[in-house]
Amino acid sequence: MNLKKFMLAFAVLAMFGSPVHAREIVLATWGGTWGKAIVEKAIEPFEKKTGVKVKVISGVSLANVQMISAQRANPKVDIVMLTAGDGATAYQDDLLAPLEPKKIPVLTTLPQDGIPHDAEGHPMLAGMWLYPYGIVYRTDKLKSEIKCWKDLWREDLRNKVGVSSPKYMNGYFLLTINKLAGGTEQDVRPGMERVKALGRNLVAIIDDSAGQQRLLAQQEVWAVPMVSSAAYKMIDEGVPARFVVPCEGAPASMDVIAMVKGGPNPEDASKFIEFYLSPDVIADVTRELKITPVNRAAKITPDHAKYTLTDEELSKLIRFDDQAIVNNRASWQDTWDREIAPMTRR
Template identity: 25%
Template sequence: MTAKRSRVGAAALGAALLPAAALAEGTLTISVYSFAQDEFQEIVYDPFMEICDCEIVVETGNSVERLAKIEANKDAPVIDMAVLSTHDALGAARKGLLAPIDVTSLKNHDKLYDIAKDPLGDNLGVGYTFYATSIVYRSDKVTVESWADLLSPELAGNVALPDVTTNQGPPALYMIGEAMGDADYSLSAPIEEVAAHADDIVTFYVRSSQLAQLMQQEEIWAAPVGRFAWASFKDNGLSMAWATPTEGQTGGMNVMVMTANNGNEDLATRFMDFWLSTEVQTKLAEALVDSPANAEVVVSDEIADNLTYGAETVASLKLLPPDVILDQRETWLDQWNSKVMK
């Protein structure tokens, strides 16, 4: 194929208009998150197309939409590989939508941090990025040394917590439980504790952008947040700090997955390997797109300050297992609605 390009769209309209034969040979169709697509085009898609002499069709959308499309086309896959959260990926695997990745063909697999090598089990996914979740706070107002400090008298009326339906919610509750000496995945104890302090919580947020505004308006002094949002706080003109709680940090991970029986496994595997390479992961980190899962990546202190970076940080992450998130989230929501939101 001499004409190499990627087509990006919410539903890859161009792909839908082409006959199947035109997309069958030398074309890789991927399903990804919609953010930072200009950077991914420059750093990942275009360079890979030059190497493989192939075409990449990029489909974007939220996780629900993308998973629904993969499931709807289970018998005749239209997606070759996708990137998902660990729990969404495990949910897809349980429905028989994914195939194991041949990690022996990934020359960059051994370069990954251990937590990224096989986070789902059976090589059904490979971690390509992760993020820490900790507590951002006003260092001129309070000192935060423990997750328990979120419910302390010093922060009463000046703290926000994530809603249980968000990606940050259950991990933050789990860490509050850790601080209480209760690490049970039921989250019953921390949910009860949050319920007891509900009147002291300014809001249970659903978007980190809400927090940035509340912090700027000085309505809150502290809140759990993903590291990817740290840049919007640290340069807001206030005295801001990122906590390193005694119980550790939590967070999340995104993985690459292979759809089952897509017929394009070799090209998809080559693309995954390219994405996991030290060069590509370094460029994505320097562009502040993704925190690197490749342990060989080295970036400046200034760049590292905006990322979840380095062996020590990675070792401190206490990630909720994806099967726990899948199996417990309805119970968590029921408890939350009955105890906290009553």
């Protein structure tokens, strides 16, 4: 390039500036039905409103934790959506940054138990939604309703009860039965004995929602503990069944949104979290997923209300020590595999 052409090119750059790069944040979240709802009801409206692009990386909660851990020295992700347990572990491992209420004002409107705090009082995570772990049963096979956990031991459920082991849903089935039997997270022997007392009622151990849906649809089990979102999906597809929050109460999982420590675009990431957790947006997402928003200001339509927890049910939720679950679940599974799993081999 001769001097004249170089000076002309330089003048053009000076006049118009360097190429403008679109702002972008990276979000790691679930794929499938969950990811589709998040994209359509939250990400697309956010992009349209702000001009900030949201790149989505799809993966299950634990896989996303492993990904941001691998990127610890040079984070590529701004925001991650996780189960509350994985979120707390990731925060303790210094993978997540505290949330800042000054930049995310909606945090101040969420219920206290929807914002887990660290030892210094900083918000670690923000709750998005809750989905209870209750009981689903075939209404066409049982003459009497199932209303309580204790009903799983009824004689009319002989060879028709499926349950999940400690490796699924934070061990909620064992922990719930254990609590009702007088045990604690440090001593699950009462729960183990009570589960063993299912005897001939116990026919299957099912550690995934697809398997639970299939066995119920095929009538191989008539009752099984299950998360509400999976239960309602199956019921809406035509399986004659009902989901109940048992009379003794039920545990519920909370999924959370968090900031990756050292993420490349913290300002726009904060704006997305503020937008996402706002009452109108989180109402749209949770309505699509048939689950309960943590933000109690979210407007619940009559159709959505069929799938959400009532205030009374919220007050009866059973809570467990997340750290105790992390510390003890492997040993619970070992005992389960030796003492409970063989009961289904008949």
